[in-house]
Structures are given as structure tokens and as C-alpha cells.
Amino acid sequence: MNPVNAPNIPGMLTHHPMKFILFPIMVCLILFLFMLDILTGPVPIPLKEILHVLFAGDTSNPVWSTIVSDFRIPKALTAVLAGAALSVSGLQMQTVFRNPLAGPYVLGISSGASLGVAIVVMGFYPLFVQGSINPLSVWVQIVAAWIGAAAVMVLIMAVSLRVRDIMTILILGVLFGSAATALVNILQYFSHQSQLKAFMVWSMGSLGSVTKEQLAILAVTVIAGLLLAIFSGKMLNVLLLGESYAKSMGLNLLFSRVVIFISTSILTGSITAFCGPIGFIGIAVPHLTRMIFKSSDHRLLIPAVILAGGIVMLLSDILSQIPGSDTVLPINSVTALIGIPVVVWIVFRNLKVAAIR
Amino acid sequence: MTGRILSEIICRNETMKVPENIFIELKQLGIGYAKSTSGTCILADLLSMQVKAGEIIALVGRNGCGKSTLLRTMARMQSPLKGTVFIGGKDIKSIARLEFAKILSFVSTEIVDIPYIRVSELVSLGRYPHTNWIGSISGPDKAVVNNAIELAGIGHLRNKLMHELSDGERQKTMIARALAQDTRIIILDEPTAFLDLPNRYELLRLLNHLAHEMGKTVLYSTHDLSIALHESDKLWLMASGTVNEGAPEDLIITKGFHKLFENSDLYFDMNAADFRLRRKYTGHIRIEGDPELILWTSRALERIGIKTRDEDTGGTSILAGYQKGSPVWSLNFNEQLQTFFSVYDLISFLKVVQINN
Structure with missing residues (x-):
């Protein structure tokens, strides 16, 4: 027997001393950006009045009160939820598919949501006009997006029951997504201008269209998805080694796939349903977090990614409101402009790593 | 209370005794893979071998003869086409997943590439079947992990990140992970592939130590015949769909190696106790x-x-x-x-x- 004379490193898996500094910094940052997000908007409202609304529930100007409590707070909360949900979903997909460029969209879930919305807004429009349902109403769109996302999810589940190879599932996910996008394009081609516009507005993504009532539902579903993600932390850790190693160490592959796919579908599906497709957050945030924490331990990364996702999304929302003007940029464009440089950096770093080997 | 503990100890001792001498038994085993169109492709059939507890066995054979398939079948990572594998008298199909992961660990040839994971963290992943739902590493787990790291001779690397290591150091880390899994059987697929000569002998010394001093059963495949000849209790010589078994010396005496080198220019030189290329002398x-x-x-x-x-x-x-x-x-x-x-x-x-x- 070799003598064990090396120091016993305390903590082992959780040996990340930086986390005691980083987590408080991130919490402070998210609170600061949350306030800043509420402060910014087309209508200038003094900070003092906002604090009044937040803590006293009342202010001298009832219009300001309404703006803050009915629009800005729900929007900021939606931003935090959307950032957290999409980023955690991206983290799960990157680990499960062992692909640094995987994001919440690789399973085709948001394309399914798009198809759902496209079908009600453009496809069945004449049917709805006769009836009592207004196809352009937000609720109808949300339900349609949900059904679309769920349909793709069920399809992926059915495939993963039969297909062993995870890469095949990745490719099929991409193909399902492309097929859904193709159907959306066909629907767009045959639809009227007003329907097209309604669909385009949805597809540009918006954090601001979520009302207080919708926010409650969104929050419940996102929290459910995040709890499932936290529950999957140990499985994700062992999946880092790949499915065959994970299996040899006793992981139930099918169960882990089901849990992780349901979690990611709930997270991506509900955010897409309520806010439209928001790109690149899900790819970029997990990478940034891994780099900052220098860790791949999901039990540390999942809470860190939740915070980082919220921070990046709040920042995107603040940047989408051009200061001193009424113009608000589509959130999808802002996240793309923030996220794409990160993705480019990942690609170049991978090239560099490949060149060294 | 004391009585229960005592009976538990007796029970445990009894289950330890069940394997007795023969620990692993293959009965009429047929291995191979399912073809997508026409049935199955059988690589080897009617394999009936026995492994005693605490033995170290080397599996040798030409490329593509089914070495990996045999190891993977015994590790339950793929199903046998025919026949049964017994471990400790039990059909491996009947052993529960986590229970099996506590009996048998596997080291494959797959290169694991994980961003930002420390050697100590990767080795800790081996504790997967022993830890709770969140995967916390407790005091005894830490001791096992530390011991595994020291045994594998990578104590100086424990705080290094995986992507900073050489191929050989990674291989040792993966072996340490298998040791942390703390199983009575360790199966390794070409563990010497990435190692230089001193490291190969060091690894074989470790495997010998595990088998002869710690009573673990070690089964490894290799293309390094001189290592297999010197450092194993038994050779499994796999050629043309069957396995010849025996002590390395037995196989030399009975000219078992001739089968291995059919249709090649290699032969075993009895006088030099080494393999030679058959030459034409001028x-x-x-x-x-x-x-x-x-x-x-x-x-x-x-x-x-x-x-x-x-x-x-x-x-x-x-x-x-x-x-x-x-x-x-x-x-x-x-x-x-x-x-x-x-x-x-x-x-x-x-x-x-x-x-x-």
C-alpha cells in the first residue's frame, strides 16, 4: 500500500473557494440590475418614487404607480425568469449532448412552439374568426406555443425510448426543428398581412407583454423546471463522462433523459410561449459561468447559471431601451448581439485547443 | 439490536462466500452486435470460461476480433446474443443497476474531454453509486477517493484541470475513478494504449497489486503481448470466434499463439521467448x-x-x-x-x- 501522505483536500467536489465571493457578488449584481431595469423606460420616473411603489405600495402619481407595478416590475421579473430558464436549459443540453454549441433550441422545442403559434395565428385564422376565440389574443398564442413545444417534446421522448445513441437524438431534434420551421414558412407564405404581423411580433420576442396574471403561471412553471434541473445535478455530473461511462457507474440512462428533457422542455417551452423565441442566452451564459467559476460541477453551476442568466437578461433588457427615447429594440436582437460574440469566442477557443492537441 | 447487527455481518460474510473460487463464469456465451437489416453479427460463440476471485487476466487478440465486445458484454454495457454471464453465481441480468455498479467498474478507451474539471473531482465521480441523490461526498467517501488517487500515482495532479493533463495522465485519472467506485471487479479496455513503457509497467504493477494484495478481480485487454505474457495469471487468447485460455506459459507450450498470428508474418520464438517477424533469408x-x-x-x-x-x-x-x-x-x-x-x-x-x- 502506498502511504497516503498528501494533504487531505477538504470538500473535494465542492472545492471552489471562489464561490463564497462570487455568489454574493452575483446576488448584489442581480438586485442592482433589477432596480436599474425598473428605473429605465420611456417614461422617466424618479428613483424615490419607484422605491415608494416598491416598499410602500403607493406614490404621489397614480400613473407612475401603474407603470411600475403593472409593467416594469412584471417585465423585470420575466427577464430574470427567462434568463434563468433558458440558461439552465442550455447547460443541460450542453452536458447531455456533450456539445459546447448545444442550446435550448437543439431539441426543436422552440420551433415546435413557433409552429403552434403559426398554426393558430395564420393557419386556422378563418375558423377562429367565425367563432368566439380571437386568434390574435395573447392567451391563445401562449396555449398554442405550449402545445407545439409539448408535441415536439413527446416526439423526442418517443425517439429516445427507441434510439440509444444520443447524437442521433441531437440530429433528429435539429431535423424536427427544421421541419417545423419549414411548415411555418409555408403558413407565412399563404397568410394575410395582419396575421403575418401578429406572428412576426410574437417571433421577435418580448419580455414586456407578460401580464401580472401570466407572470404567476410563468413563475410556477419555470420554478418547477428549475427544481427538476437541480434534482438532475448528480446525473448531469456523471453524464459529463459520456453515456457509456455514466451507465457503467449505475446511471439509469432512460430515466435521466426523461427528467432532463422534461425539465428543459418546461423551461424552454414556457419562456418561448410567453416571450417568443429568445436566442443565444442559452448557449452563451453556461459558458460564461463555467469560465468564471472554473468548474463543471452542476451542483454549483445550476445555481450560478440561474443567477448569471438573470443578470445577462436584465442587462439585455436595459440595453434594449434606448435611453432618452421611446424606442424599444426587440429583445431577441439584443440577446443575439450579446450572445454571438461569446459563441464566436467558443468556436475560436475550440479551434485553439484542437490545434494544441 | 446487537443480534441484528451480528446476523447482518453473518449474512454479509455468507454473500461474500458465495463466489468462493469461481467468481465470474461465462456459460455458452455468444457475443456480437445486432445488424440493422439482417439479424445479428456473431463475433464469438460458445464461450465458456471461469475467472477466480483475485485473478488478473489479460485478453489478447487481433483488431476487430471482438475483445471490446466481450469486455462490454461482461460489463453489461451490451447484451449477450446467447448464453449467460454469472458473477458470484448470479446472472448479471438479475443484478440491480446500482448494485452492479458497486460490483464492477469499467475503464474504456474513450478519451474524456471535460472543460474545467479537476482531477480530484473526476475521481470523486466514481463514488456515484455510493452517494445520495445530490451526490454529496462524505468523510468515508473522501478517504476512498484519496486512496484511489494515491494508488493510481496521481497525487501530485489532484488539483490540476483535466485539459492540462497528458493522455497518459488522463488514463490514470480514469483508472483512479474506477478505483474510487470501489468494486471487486475492474474491467479495463486497453489501459496501456496511451502509456509509455515505464508507465505501462507501473500500471501493470498497480493492477497486480489490486489483484494479488487487495483481492480484486482484474480483466484487461491489451495489444502489448510482452506485458500480457509477464504480468497476468491467465491469458484469454481470442482468435477466429473462440477463446483459448491458460497461463501465458501454457499457451506458449501448447503453441496457442500460432492461431493468433495466422495470416501474418509474426511467430513466437520459443528460444528467445519473444515475437519475431517471419523473414525470407537471402x-x-x-x-x-x-x-x-x-x-x-x-x-x-x-x-x-x-x-x-x-x-x-x-x-x-x-x-x-x-x-x-x-x-x-x-x-x-x-x-x-x-x-x-x-x-x-x-x-x-x-x-x-x-x-x-
Whole structure:
């Protein structure tokens, strides 16, 4: 027997001393950006009045009160939820598919949501006009997006029951997504201008269209998805080694796939349903977090990614409101402009790593 | 209370006794893979072998003969086409997933590439079947992990990130992970593949230690025949759909290796106890003098297609000996005497002139 004379490193898996500094910094940052997000908007409202609304529930100007409590707070909360949900979903997909460029969209879930919305807004429009349902109403769109996302999810589940190879599932996910996008394009081609516009507005993504009532539902579903993600932390850790190693160490592959796919579908599906497709957050945030924490331990990364996702999304929302003007940029464009440089950096770093080997 | 604990201990001892001598047993095992269109492709059939507890077994065979398939079948990572694998008297199909992961660990040839994971963290992943739902590493787990790291000889690397390591160091880390899994059986698929010569012997010393001192059963495949010959209790020689088993020496005596090298230019030289390339000889030379010089000179001559012999039949001859402490070769060629001071010079000369009989 070799003598064990090396120091016993305390903590082992959780040996990340930086986390005691980083987590408080991130919490402070998210609170600061949350306030800043509420402060910014087309209508200038003094900070003092906002604090009044937040803590006293009342202010001298009832219009300001309404703006803050009915629009800005729900929007900021939606931003935090959307950032957290999409980023955690991206983290799960990157680990499960062992692909640094995987994001919440690789399973085709948001394309399914798009198809759902496209079908009600453009496809069945004449049917709805006769009836009592207004196809352009937000609720109808949300339900349609949900059904679309769920349909793709069920399809992926059915495939993963039969297909062993995870890469095949990745490719099929991409193909399902492309097929859904193709159907959306066909629907767009045959639809009227007003329907097209309604669909385009949805597809540009918006954090601001979520009302207080919708926010409650969104929050419940996102929290459910995040709890499932936290529950999957140990499985994700062992999946880092790949499915065959994970299996040899006793992981139930099918169960882990089901849990992780349901979690990611709930997270991506509900955010897409309520806010439209928001790109690149899900790819970029997990990478940034891994780099900052220098860790791949999901039990540390999942809470860190939740915070980082919220921070990046709040920042995107603040940047989408051009200061001193009424113009608000589509959130999808802002996240793309923030996220794409990160993705480019990942690609170049991978090239560099490949060149060294 | 005490009675229960006592009976538990007795129970445990009894389950330990069940395997007795024969620990793993293959009965009429057929291995291979399912073809997508026409049935199955059988790589080997009717395999019936036994492994005793605490044995170290090397599996050798040509590329594509099914070594990995056999190991993967025994590790339950793929199903047998026919027959059964028993471990400790139980059909492996009947053992629960986590229970199986506590009995058998597997090290594959797959290169694991994970961003930002420390060696100690990766080894801790081996505790997967032993930890709770969140995967917390407790005190005893830490001790096992530390011990595994020390046994594998990577104590100095424990805080390094995986992507900073060489291929050999990664391989050792993956083996340490299997040790942390703390199983009675360890199966390794080509564990020496990425290692240099000293590291190979170090690894084999570790495997021997595990088998002979710690009573673990070790089964590994390798292409390194001299290592397999020296460092295993038993060889499984896999060729043309069957496995020949026996102590390495048994297989040499019964000429078991001939089957391995069918249709190749290799043969086993009983006198040199080593593998040789079969050559066509174009000439003969008589050699005499210092025995050590004769041995090495003969090898060099063999390489250029000249067979050596010691009886005097006339023709070309070499006298190898020492003059003032340095080696000298005197070549009698066509009645002319020439002197060389290195094997290289002698060979270079003989390559130019034709040696015939």
C-alpha cells in the first residue's frame, strides 16, 4: 500500500473557494440590475418614487404607480425568469449532448412552439374568426406555443425510448426543428398581412407583454423546471463522462433523459410561449459561468447559471431601451448581439485547443 | 439490536462466500452486435470460461476480433446474443443497476474531454453509486477517493484541470475513478494504449497489486503481448470466434499463439521467448566469438535477411570479440579480412555486397 501522505483536500467536489465571493457578488449584481431595469423606460420616473411603489405600495402619481407595478416590475421579473430558464436549459443540453454549441433550441422545442403559434395565428385564422376565440389574443398564442413545444417534446421522448445513441437524438431534434420551421414558412407564405404581423411580433420576442396574471403561471412553471434541473445535478455530473461511462457507474440512462428533457422542455417551452423565441442566452451564459467559476460541477453551476442568466437578461433588457427615447429594440436582437460574440469566442477557443492537441 | 447487527455481518460474510473460487463464469456465451437489416453479427460463440476471485487476466487478440465486445458484454454495457454471464453465481441480468455498479467498474478507451474539471473531482465521480441523490461526498467517501488517487500515482495532479493533463495522465485519472467506485471487479479496455513503457509497467504493477494484495478481480485487454505474457495469471487468447485460455506459459507450450498470428508474418520464438517477424533469408553467415556480441549481431543480420549459424561450412564468416575493451568485428568475405568497430558499420557494408551461398 502506498502511504497516503498528501494533504487531505477538504470538500473535494465542492472545492471552489471562489464561490463564497462570487455568489454574493452575483446576488448584489442581480438586485442592482433589477432596480436599474425598473428605473429605465420611456417614461422617466424618479428613483424615490419607484422605491415608494416598491416598499410602500403607493406614490404621489397614480400613473407612475401603474407603470411600475403593472409593467416594469412584471417585465423585470420575466427577464430574470427567462434568463434563468433558458440558461439552465442550455447547460443541460450542453452536458447531455456533450456539445459546447448545444442550446435550448437543439431539441426543436422552440420551433415546435413557433409552429403552434403559426398554426393558430395564420393557419386556422378563418375558423377562429367565425367563432368566439380571437386568434390574435395573447392567451391563445401562449396555449398554442405550449402545445407545439409539448408535441415536439413527446416526439423526442418517443425517439429516445427507441434510439440509444444520443447524437442521433441531437440530429433528429435539429431535423424536427427544421421541419417545423419549414411548415411555418409555408403558413407565412399563404397568410394575410395582419396575421403575418401578429406572428412576426410574437417571433421577435418580448419580455414586456407578460401580464401580472401570466407572470404567476410563468413563475410556477419555470420554478418547477428549475427544481427538476437541480434534482438532475448528480446525473448531469456523471453524464459529463459520456453515456457509456455514466451507465457503467449505475446511471439509469432512460430515466435521466426523461427528467432532463422534461425539465428543459418546461423551461424552454414556457419562456418561448410567453416571450417568443429568445436566442443565444442559452448557449452563451453556461459558458460564461463555467469560465468564471472554473468548474463543471452542476451542483454549483445550476445555481450560478440561474443567477448569471438573470443578470445577462436584465442587462439585455436595459440595453434594449434606448435611453432618452421611446424606442424599444426587440429583445431577441439584443440577446443575439450579446450572445454571438461569446459563441464566436467558443468556436475560436475550440479551434485553439484542437490545434494544441 | 446487537443480534441484528451480528446476523447482518453473518449474512454479509455468507454473500461474500458465495463466489468462493469461481467468481465470474461465462456459460455458452455468444457475443456480437445486432445488424440493422439482417439479424445479428456473431463475433464469438460458445464461450465458456471461469475467472477466480483475485485473478488478473489479460485478453489478447487481433483488431476487430471482438475483445471490446466481450469486455462490454461482461460489463453489461451490451447484451449477450446467447448464453449467460454469472458473477458470484448470479446472472448479471438479475443484478440491480446500482448494485452492479458497486460490483464492477469499467475503464474504456474513450478519451474524456471535460472543460474545467479537476482531477480530484473526476475521481470523486466514481463514488456515484455510493452517494445520495445530490451526490454529496462524505468523510468515508473522501478517504476512498484519496486512496484511489494515491494508488493510481496521481497525487501530485489532484488539483490540476483535466485539459492540462497528458493522455497518459488522463488514463490514470480514469483508472483512479474506477478505483474510487470501489468494486471487486475492474474491467479495463486497453489501459496501456496511451502509456509509455515505464508507465505501462507501473500500471501493470498497480493492477497486480489490486489483484494479488487487495483481492480484486482484474480483466484487461491489451495489444502489448510482452506485458500480457509477464504480468497476468491467465491469458484469454481470442482468435477466429473462440477463446483459448491458460497461463501465458501454457499457451506458449501448447503453441496457442500460432492461431493468433495466422495470416501474418509474426511467430513466437520459443528460444528467445519473444515475437519475431517471419523473414525470407537471402544468405547465411557463420558467426563465432563473444556470446553477447553474437546475440546482438545476429539480430541485426536477421533484419537484413541474413541467417546466422555456428557450424563451419566455409564461405563468409564473422569473428566478434573485444580488443582493449571495445568490440571489434572481423569479417572474412571472399578471402579478404575486414574489420568493423560497430554493428552499424558492419551491416552497412553487408547491405551493399551480396551474400550468397
